[in-house]
Amino acid sequence: MNIIVCIKQVPGTNKVEVDPVTGVLKREKVDSKMNPYDLYALETALRLKEAHGGVVKVISMGPPQAKEVLKEAFSMGADDGVLISDRAFGGSDVLSTSYTLSQGIKKLDGFDLILCGKQTTDGDTAQVGPELSEFLKIPSVSNVTKLIEVTNENITVEMDMQNTVEIAKINFPCLLCVDKDIFQPRLPSYLKKMATKNKEIRVLSLNDFEDKNTDNYGLNGSPTQVQRIFPPESNGDHELWAGDGKSVTTKLYDKIKELKFV
Amino acid sequence: MAYKTFDETDFKNIMAIINDSARVLYKDKINAEYSHDELGGTHSVPDIVVKALCTDEVSKVMEYAYKSNIPVTPRGSGTGLVGACVPIEKGITLDLSLMNKFLELDEDNLTVTVEPGVLLMDLAKYVEEHDFFYPPDPGEKTATIGGNISTNAGGMRAVKYGVTRDYVRALEVVLPSGHVVNLGGKVVKNSSGYAMKDLMVGSEGTLGVITKATLKLLPLPKKTISLLIPFSTFDKAIETVPLIIKSKAIPTAVEFMQREVIMDAEDYLGSNFPDNQSDAYLLLKFDGNSKEEIEDDYEKVAKICLEQGAKDILISDTEERDEAIWKTRGAFLEAIKSSTSDMDEVDVVVPRNKVNEMVTFSHTLKDTVGTRIKSFGHAGDGNLHIYVLKDNLTDDDWSKKLHDAMNEMYGKAKSLGGSVSGEHGIGYAKKEYLKNSLDPAVIEIMRGIKAAFDPKNILNPRKIF
Numbered sequence: 198m199n200i201i202v203c204i205k206q207v208p209g210t211n212k213v214e215v216d217p218v219t220g221v222l223k224r225e226k227v228d229s230k231m232n233p234y235d236l237y238a239l240e241t242a243l244r245l246k247e248a249h250g251g252v253v254k255v256i257s258m259g260p261p262q263a264k265e266v267l268k269e270a271f272s273m274g275a276d277d278g279v280l281i282s283d284r285a286f287g288g289s290d291v292l293s294t295s296y297t298l299s300q301g302i303k304k305l306d307g308f309d310l311i312l313c314g315k316q317t318t319d320g321d322t323a324q325v326g327p328e329l330s331e332f333l334k335i336p337s338v339s340n341v342t343k344l345i346e347v348t349n350e351n352i353t354v355e356m357d358m359q360n361t362v363e364i365a366k367i368n369f370p371c372l373l374c375v376d377k378d379i380f381q382p383r384l385p386s387y388l389k390k391m392a393t394k395n396k397e398i399r400v401l402s403l404n405d406f407e408d409k410n411t412d413n414y415g416l417n418g419s420p421t422q423v424q425r426i427f428p429p430e431s432n433g434d435h436e437l438w439a440g441d442g443k444s445v446t447t448k449l450y451d452k453i454k455e456l457k458f459v
Numbered sequence: 460m461a462y463k464t465f466d467e468t469d470f471k472n473i474m475a476i477i478n479d480s481a482r483v484l485y486k487d488k489i490n491a492e493y494s495h496d497e498l499g500g501t502h503s504v505p506d507i508v509v510k511a512l513c514t515d516e517v518s519k520v521m522e523y524a525y526k527s528n529i530p531v532t533p534r535g536s537g538t539g540l541v542g543a544c545v546p547i548e549k550g551i552t553l554d555l556s557l558m559n560k561f562l563e564l565d566e567d568n569l570t571v572t573v574e575p576g577v578l579l580m581d582l583a584k585y586v587e588e589h590d591f592f593y594p595p596d597p598g599e600k601t602a603t604i605g606g607n608i609s610t611n612a613g614g615m616r617a618v619k620y621g622v623t624r625d626y627v628r629a630l631e632v633v634l635p636s637g638h639v640v641n642l643g644g645k646v647v648k649n650s651s652g653y654a655m656k657d658l659m660v661g662s663e664g665t666l667g668v669i670t671k672a673t674l675k676l677l678p679l680p681k682k683t684i685s686l687l688i689p690f691s692t693f694d695k696a697i698e699t700v701p702l703i704i705k706s707k708a709i710p711t712a713v714e715f716m717q718r719e720v721i722m723d724a725e726d727y728l729g730s731n732f733p734d735n736q737s738d739a740y741l742l743l744k745f746d747g748n749s750k751e752e753i754e755d756d757y758e759k760v761a762k763i764c765l766e767q768g769a770k771d772i773l774i775s776d777t778e779e780r781d782e783a784i785w786k787t788r789g790a791f792l793e794a795i796k797s798s799t800s801d802m803d804e805v806d807v808v809v810p811r812n813k814v815n816e817m818v819t820f821s822h823t824l825k826d827t828v829g830t831r832i833k834s835f836g837h838a839g840d841g842n843l844h845i846y847v848l849k850d851n852l853t854d855d856d857w858s859k860k861l862h863d864a865m866n867e868m869y870g871k872a873k874s875l876g877g878s879v880s881g882e883h884g885i886g887y888a889k890k891e892y893l894k895n896s897l898d899p900a901v902i903e904i905m906r907g908i909k910a911a912f913d914p915k916n917i918l919n920p921r922k923i924f
Binding site: 210228236382384388 | 765
């Protein structure tokens with residue numbers, strides 16, 4: 198099976214501060230890491246490869262330093278890595294990002310399956326995966342929590358929707374966005390890290406693409422723009438109950454039920 | 460010595476001191492939890508529980524108890540494992556968990572001053588928010604700092620940073636008479652008489668009641684990386700530990716763990732450990748100011764481990780990865796506890812180059828004694844936690860086998876130059892073993908110290924010796 202996994206480099210901590218004046222994320226001095234949701238996509242790919250054979254290729258779009266996350270994917274077991282990088286791609290919104298990724302993927306040697314994390318921890322839109330599948334004209338399923346069956350022609354998965362759990366059978370080639378906890382991601386291996394230290398990473402830029410029109414990329418190709426980023430107001434909502442053990446327990450149960458925890 | 464039986468008059472007098480009925484539990488208002496600690500092997504219900512809010516209340520209750528000859532047992536979160544907070548002679552249990560205020564963060568002297576009921580997890584969070592670091596890191600994060608000081612708790616970073624005693628700068632202590640004294644100070648050096656503050660640390664609530672503590676802080680290391688190292692056999696894993704120590708690399712933690720305990724923790728937490736290729740692992744943690752600095756640091760250790768037959772070195776360098784590993788590690792005690800009907804523990808400490816010998820010995824003991832025995836621990840500092848499990852044994856059989864196992868293990872530890880407790884203390888449960896392991900002359904000095912502080916023996920009586 199020929200699998201492509203889309204991964205992104207994000208700030209290494211969720212404690213990134215927002216500058217209250219400019220509304221810009223203070224990224225300096227902050228370590229970066231692979232988007233945690235992408236680890237689940239990569240783990241899913243590696244397990245599929247272990248069970249069914251094939252190749253796992255990781256692809257990322259970002260500045261040159263995003264090579265770090267591709268290297269990290271090598272140390273987890275990915276076979277190959279591609280970085281899509283060009284100044285012209287800077288400032289891309291979700292649509293432009295998806296289009297750019299689709300252009301890059303078209304330059305690779307085909308695929309059976311594309312795996313994406315559910316969302317990123319710095320953008321949180323959960324839109325790039327499905328939009329990418331539209332540009333590639335392949336079917337996609339999001340919120341995948343379980344793989345049920347894999348054949349040569351198709352894959353059957355379980356998806357966790359807001360009110361239902363649905364099972365879908367989907368033909369290759371296709372795209373899946375996997376949810377957190379589909380599998381526990383493995384840790385990077387020191388031995389693999391050493392073995393792939395000098396492994397080459399192919400870089401694709403605008404010149405390599407079929408569509409070289411700069412109007413379709415970066416800020417130019419982005420119909421949406423961020424107006425303002427601001428830290429959310431902290432929410433201290435709480436209820437205080439008094440009563441004996443029995444009445445408070447009943448109340449607590451009703452509340453948990455109302456909130457759909459049970 | 461005969462104590463006064465706590466009666467209605469005493470209750471009224473205590474109420475007059477505390478003057479808040481919500482903070483005084485009497486007779487059937489006393490919850491069962493006050494009769495035992497976390498491991499629950501020792502049971503006794505106090506006559507009254509007083510939840511103190513300030514030093515003055517502690518002092519007045521102590522003074523009253525001293526005059527009236529009523530025993531007093533201080534208590535934090537009750538997360539101890541040796542029955543130290545169980546009121547063997549009944550009387551007053553002094554619950555200090557409501558004294559949980561942060562009093563001062565002194566950025567000039569790098570200290571924090573807290574009340575004894577502050578929880579370890581809240582302390583760690585508080586100082587880290589201010590870019591400081593309180594290194595002692597016992598697994599039980601809901602323990603109070605007062606409890607940690609009372610047992611001289613160690614925890615997982617002891618290899619590099621030492622134990623609680625190394626971080627206590629000053630204590631405010633209420634003596635058994637009710638008199639309040641200050642020991643130590645915000646000073647880095649101190650050669651002024653006997654080290655009273657250090658004597659108080661680890662005294663398990665037998666010499667005085669800690670009502671305030673000033674703790675030493677360090678600058679917060681900017682980055683940590685953990686290495687999870689799978690070995691093909693347990694022997695290979697544990698034999699590597701002394702070599703790591705000898706290599707002069709200084710990890711903050713060196714823990715060992717085995718598949719079956721990991722599986723217990725997976726069941727207990729309902730989550731998966733990130734690796735399952737091996738039966739035995741070492742878990743190392745390094746800290747420093749950058750990823751590169753730490754990578755240089757662990758390179759040497761990685762090499763040693765691979766030479767000793769490690770299958771790989773797995774790297775945890777993000778919060779999510781650390782959480783998956785350390786959450787499992789943190790749940791070991793509870794997980795083992797939930798896998799059996801009853802258990803008791805051995806918290807021995809041996810010289811670091813003997814740790815493999817001690818662990819191997821405890822493994823062979825399974826067969827000779829005839830119980831399940833599980834272990835994990837701070838291999839890097841020689842402190843092991845070995846658990847003897849009751850499972851389906853009858854009470855009599857269990858009690859006998861447990862006793863045999865304990866005697867064997869404490870005997871072995873002594874022969875290796877070790878001690879009865881690395882960090883959990885002696886309390887009530889391990890008295891016999893401490894007695895067997897120390898020179899009688901030393902126990903006599905301890906008795907003398909106790910009598911100097913507490914001539915009427917009312918503070919946490921019948922503990923330690």
